[in-house]
Amino acid sequence: MPSDLLEISDLIVDYDVATLQPRPVSRSAVVARLEANGQRSAARLVRRIPASNDTLDAEACNLALLRSHIELQRLSEEFLQADRLRCVLLPLLQALRDAGVKPPLRIVDVGCGLGYVVRSLAAHGRLGRDVEIIGCDMNVTLIENARRLAEEESLSCELKVANAFQLEQPGHVFISTGVLHHFRGDDLNAFFAGQRQGHAFVHYDIQHSVLSPWGSWMFHQARMREPLARHDGVVSARRVHSTQTLLSAARTETGFTCASLDGARNLLGAVLRPMTATVGTRAELWEPLLRHLGPLRARLGPAR
Amino acid sequence: MNAVLPVLLALLAITDASFCGFRVAAGRDARIFKADFYRSAIRRGMGRGIFTTAVVGAGIAGACLFAPGLFTQLLVCAQAMLWVLLPYATLTLVGMGVWAAAEADARTLASVVVLGPFTLIRPWVIAAAAVVGAWKAPGLTAALVTIAACAAQLALEPWLNVGMRARLPAVGQARP
Numbered sequence: 001m002p003s004d005l006l007e008i009s010d011l012i013v014d015y016d017v018a019t020l021q022p023r024p025v026s027r028s029a030v031v032a033r034l035e036a037n038g039q040r041s042a043a044r045l046v047r048r049i050p051a052s053n054d055t056l057d058a059e060a061c062n063l064a065l066l067r068s069h070i071e072l073q074r075l076s077e078e079f080l081q082a083d084r085l086r087c088v089l090l091p092l093l094q095a096l097r098d099a100g101v102k103p104p105l106r107i108v109d110v111g112c113g114l115g116y117v118v119r120s121l122a123a124h125g126r127l128g129r130d131v132e133i134i135g136c137d138m139n140v141t142l143i144e145n146a147r148r149l150a151e152e153e154s155l156s157c158e159l160k161v162a163n164a165f166q167l168e169q170p171g172h173v174f175i176s177t178g179v180l181h182h183f184r185g186d187d188l189n190a191f192f193a194g195q196r197q198g199h200a201f202v203h204y205d206i207q208h209s210v211l212s213p214w215g216s217w218m219f220h221q222a223r224m225r226e227p228l229a230r231h232d233g234v235v236s237a238r239r240v241h242s243t244q245t246l247l248s249a250a251r252t253e254t255g256f257t258c259a260s261l262d263g264a265r266n267l268l269g270a271v272l273r274p275m276t277a278t279v280g281t282r283a284e285l286w287e288p289l290l291r292h293l294g295p296l297r298a299r300l301g302p303a304r
Numbered sequence: 305m306n307a308v309l310p311v312l313l314a315l316l317a318i319t320d321a322s323f324c325g326f327r328v329a330a331g332r333d334a335r336i337f338k339a340d341f342y343r344s345a346i347r348r349g350m351g352r353g354i355f356t357t358a359v360v361g362a363g364i365a366g367a368c369l370f371a372p373g374l375f376t377q378l379l380v381c382a383q384a385m386l387w388v389l390l391p392y393a394t395l396t397l398v399g400m401g402v403w404a405a406a407e408a409d410a411r412t413l414a415s416v417v418v419l420g421p422f423t424l425i426r427p428w429v430i431a432a433a434a435v436v437g438a439w440k441a442p443g444l445t446a447a448l449v450t451i452a453a454c455a456a457q458l459a460l461e462p463w464l465n466v467g468m469r470a471r472l473p474a475v476g477q478a479r480p
Contacts, residue, residue, distance in 0.1 A: 074331035148473035
């Protein structure tokens with residue numbers, strides 16, 4: 001059972017999911033919620049965020065989130081997150097092409113934040129000319145900065161302030177990194193339900209293991225400077241869902257054939273692969289995907 | 305032997321400073337292509353490492369002029385410190401080598417087992433080297449010099465951190 005500790009980043013910004021408009025957040029309400037949950041150090045951090053008339057300063061919150069995402073990118077780079085994702089996407093895209101899916105093949109990164117994976121895939125992906133890479137997030141500040149970064153390096157990708165499941169041109173493959181643990185219960189089901197419109201998904205998140213919170217603490221102490229990032233990094237590792245929970249939600253809500261990739265079967269597995277993926281495709285795409293996966297196939301868990 | 309120990313310690317100090325230079329820059333630039341940024345950060349660390357080592361070295365040389373026999377005592381301290389520092393440095397460099405050259409899982413293993421934890425314990429390793437060196441020192445002056453040299457090395461990373469900011473595309477660029 002994952003921990004119900006709260007992440008500060010989930011509480012200090014709020015959006016209307018329909019209009020994507022930011023909503024004011026009451027500092028005292030966030031502090032009270034954290035204290036009621038026994039997270040006094042997190043409450044202290046929130047108390048330090050500037051506010052006027054008890055409403056958290058949106059700019060200060062977004063700046064803290066931005067700095068945290070920049071630091072987080074360093075961890076993604078160290079753990080080769082974009083490379084790992086590319087290794088799954090290449091065979092998946094080939095399976096889509098074999099199945100006659102009409103190009104352009106759209107990969108949509110859900111909750112892309114600063115768009116590291118999207119930009120990295122655009123920079124190094126070699127995914128093919130028939131592939132469009134789109135990053136979606138509801139945070140305007142993160143997406144604006146992601147766009148500037150992409151422009152600065154002339155990267156061919158789209159970054160949108162949007163609900164990834166309500167795009168004009170729906171995605172063929174939905175991806176995410178470090179997003180799944182933010183959702184609980186009905187929200188997790190809704191997250192997967194949104195992907196029925198696509199053909200496949202690959203969602204990476206922290207490996208569910210007794211070592212993960214310790215490892216996360218160590219890396220966030222060693223690598224991160226932003227107090228918010230340090231706090232949320234450790235809480236994230238404690239909030240991760242078990243493979244069974246994710247597969248069950250994914251199968252029920254999408255009807256796709258699903259399996260876990262790099263799910264740790266022992267402690268060494270958790271050390272070698274700190275992140276694990278939940279992979280799913282429409283039933284008819286599963287066999288072609290397995291054919292193209294090559295050696296990665298051995299790292300897939302049982303599919304259903 | 306007389307020359308080898310101080311030279312080895314100086315090389316370790318400068319290498320450590322270069323790593324510090326990288327570390328204070330890492331996580332501050334969200335671009336994909338930033339090898340130049342990191343190279344410049346490493347050079348900055350190395351430069352300050354050379355400066356600090358030269359200042360510490362000059363200080364020790366000056367002290368040795370006024371205190372005959374101090375140099376021999378410091379060699380005893382240096383030898384004791386190397387028992388702590390060399391295994392740490394060797395494992396770190398091996399970890400770096402694996403991270404730079406191996407395939408994904410081995411790189412991750414190097415990160416998880418060596419690079420991450422060793423970054424965290426670095427101040428404690430230097431402090432331990434100072435304690436061991438001072439403990440083995442034949443005289444008080446040598447013990448104090450050992451502790452001061454280690455303190456200078458510990459101060460390097462905070463010094464490199466001064467003025468470093470995240471490079472926000474909307475706001476401007478960070479040094480270096």
